[in-house]
Amino acid sequence: MTQDPAQRIAALSAELSEHFHRYHVLAAPTISDQEFDRLLAQLQALEEAHPALKRPDSPTQRVGGTPTSDFPTVRHAQPMLSLDNSYSRQDVFDFDRRVRQSLPDEAVEYVFELKIDGVALSLLYQDSLLVRAVTRGDGVQGDEITANARTIPTIPLRLRQPGINCEIRGEVYMESCDFAQLNAQRAATGEPPFANPRNSAAGSLKLQNPNLVAKRNLRFFAYWIHAEGGDQTRHSECLATLGDWGLTVPENKHCAALADVFALYDHYAATRSALPYEIDGVVIKVDSLSQQERLGYTAKSPRSAMAYKFPAYQARTRLLDIHLQVGRTGAVTPVAVLKPVPLAGSTIARASLHNADEIGRKDIRIGDTVLIEKGGDVIPKVVGVDPSERPDDSVGYSFPDQCPSCKGPLTRDAEEAVTRCDNPACPAQLRRRLEHFASRNAMDIEGLGPAVVEQLVEKGLVKDLSDLYELKVEALGALERMGEKSAQNLLDALDRSKEQPFDRVLFALGIRHVGATVARTLAQAFGSLDALCAASVKELEATHEIGPTIARSLYASLPALPALDRVLYKLENKAALQFEIEAEEAAPASYFSSKTAVITGTLSNYSRDEAAALIERLGGKTTSSVSNKTDLLIAGEKAGSKLAKAQALGVAVLDEAAFIAQLKEAGVA
Ligand SMILES: [Zn+2]
Known part of the structure; x- marks a missing residue:
């Protein structure tokens, strides 16, 4: 070179x-x-x-780039308003009439654009260089996510024309096939699926690690610019300019008359399922920028544009049966079994019925002709019944009071509108728990799929999680489609799973609200299952990234663990799973080891969450209030009553400089 x-x-x-x-x-x-x-x-x-x-x-x-722990809040130069929207053609006529009345004797032309179901984003360019990306947020201020936006290939890092200072707005979205693939991956690793592409785009934009964002295949459509010295006079010219600068714009068309808008709307309403991305309607905008300006704004939206939305995809079919599905925590959900019907490009044979209340409210009966709808969510739902087609001998549906699996009584939690089977030995719950336990993000036991789990439970070979580790090759080999070789492979996989670290074990136990991420956080913060079960609600709440809601419900569900006691005992002592973090994962001995610290005032180098995370990493704990159990107060600027109280109690106080000195000592600053 x-x-x-x-x-x-x-x-x-x-x-x-x-x-x-x-x-x-x-x-x-x-x-x-x-x-x-x-x-x-x-x-x-x-x-x-x-x-x-x-x-x-x-x-x-x-x-990708360096992970961030939080996204600064940034105020938008001009508020990011939302559009008025409607499903009704009459509302579009009314909109057109209002526009023309406000602009007497002027010709009005429109631009028709597809409305992508995504997440609005504002991009700031200085001298043609992308310098900032901010989410819509509440419209007035949003989160700065520039590093994440830089990973989106259709957002130019530099505009293809030099010397431009401008703000560009548009929509971040995910194509349907990328969305399906992402959910398949999540299912394989035991993570909950995203409900729709918009949720997955929003969730991806807020990931703290840009390397992960880069893998999500996000895309961006631009539909608005405000450029210093821009000479565009029409919205259609702005779209052309955005294209020249290297951005992609949504499909659009100039419409001289409202009739053209309706023709395009009907065309896309009929063909939208063939598009690679989801659209939830179309946008109609006045083309002339000067007219847009004169039309002005209401408190919420511009008067020069509206969204004309598509109705949800719907179909009618026969409700053949209602199945009850029992989840691993005992929650029972009703599922509609349907005469298969095509809808939005796929064949639907099952749909959600939400809960018992919903069935009662809509008087849904087996044998009814029902209306199903696929809206923004992946799983279609039953939205109504056609009573005119109800058979004469029809009877109202009464929700079973027995678990379909164990025949035990079902209880109703009125507050959550959830029906539950509370029998810990329920075979259906056990199957779900075993499937979860074996899943990739949990114990990762290869060869322990649903078909094997079902046989193990049915034949009574496994009555609780710990029985897995006492399986013998002869018994396994006798299962259907399971030779001696696969039986041995499964035993080997079970053996290997004993090496899984504590946070995996914690996740695998399937405690309510403890997903993979929460499990990691709790494992780091408490170190062992014993310490976790002994934690107070305050201590749980003070844990980095555990909000008060999770803390409270965790606190409520952890005492239920003794019911699992025998299982846990066997898992810990006979199967020898990891019930605490290993020595080398544990925090190194430091000034903060085993100390309970409170952080108060404003630190200039760290957010409170960051400071708390560092203390936890170094073996300390943080709580929110000063008491005689407090060992240490980290006092930033404007520390108030907590400082006074700490001094009164004789608690050691570190100012920010002393705190940083201790962090340096421990090698983390
Ligand atoms: Zn049951």
């Missing part, structure tokens, strides 16, 4: 930016993926060797 590194980095950055644009915006790549990866790796290596030469628009930012 004869070029100097600065030239080489500049050339590679420019070349890769161009390929990004060709691949993601134009969908017309000119090099292979391998070649692209090779160039990117070269650039990464050069930037690592010469960090000072890394360019602000470097394409390496597309693959």
Whole structure:
């Protein structure tokens, strides 16, 4: 290589930016993926060797960056308003009439755009360089998520025209196939699925690790600009400009008359399921920017635009039966078994019925012709009944008072509107618990899928989680579709699972509200199951990232664990699972070890959450109020009554400088 590194980095950055644009915006790549990866790796290596030469628009930012612990709140220069919306054509006529009355004797033309079901985002460009990305938030202020936005390939890091200062707004979204793939991955690892692509886009944008965001295949459609010295006079010109600058814009069309808008609406209403992304309607905007300005705003929305939404996909079919599904915590949910019917590109045979109240309120009966609807959510639901088609001998549905699996009594939790089977030995609950226990994010036991679990429970080979570890090769080999070899493989997998760390075990136990992330947090903070069960609600609440709601319900459900006592005892002592974090995972001995600290006032280098996390990492605990159990007060600026109380109680007090000195001592600052 004869070029100097600065030239080489500049050339590679420019070349890769161009390929990004060709691949993601134009969908017309000119090099292979391998070649692209090779160039990117070269650039990464050069930037690592010469960090000072890394360019602000470097394409390496597309693959991620440093994780952040929180997103600063930023006020929007102009509020991000939402659009008035309606499902009714009459409302569109009324909108058009109001627009024309406000602009007497002027010709009014519209732009028709597809309305993507995504998450609104504002991008700030200075001298054509992306400097900030902020979510819509409450419309007045949102979260700054610039590092995450930089990973979205259809958001240009540098506009394709120099010297532009502007704000661009648009929608971050996820294509339907990427969404389906993400949910399949989550199902495989035991994580809850996202309800719809909009939720998954919103959740992805808020991930704290940009490397993960980069893998989510988010995309961006731009639909608004406000540029310094911009000379556009029409919205349609703005869309063309956005395209010239390297952004993608939603499908749109100039409409001289309202009739054109309706024709397009009908076309997309009929064909939308063939689009690669979900749209929930169309947007109608007055094309002239000067007219837009004169029309102005209501308190909530511009008067120059409205969203005309599509009705949810609906179908009619026969309700053949109502099945009760028993979850691993005993919650019983009714599921509609339907005569299969096509809806929005798939065949629907089951739908959600929510809960017993809902069935009663809608008087849904087996044998009824029901209306099902697929709205924003993946699972369709039964929304109504056609009583005119009800058979003469129809009888009202009475919700069973017996568990379909164990025949035990069902109880109603009126507050949560949930019906429950409270029998801890219920086979259906046990099956769900075993499936969860074996899942990839939990104990990761290969070969222990639903079919095997069902046989183990049915044949009485497994009555609780701990029985898994006492299975013998002969008994397993006698199961259907299970030879001696697979039986041995399963035993080996069970054996390997004993090495899973405590946080996995904690997650695998299937305690309510303890997902994989909460389990990790609790494992770090408390170190062992014993310590966790002994924790007070205050201590739970003071744990980093455990909100008061989770803390309270955890506190309520942890005492239920002694019911599991025998199982836990066997798991811990006979199967020898990891019931505490291992020595090397445990916090190193430090000034903070075993101390209970309270943080008060404002620290300039850390948020309180960050400071608490550091103390926990170093073996300490944090609580929110000063008492005679407090060992340490970290007092930032403007520390008030807590400082006075700590001094009165003789509690050691560290100011921020002393706190940082101790962190440095422990090697974390
Ligand atoms: Zn039961």
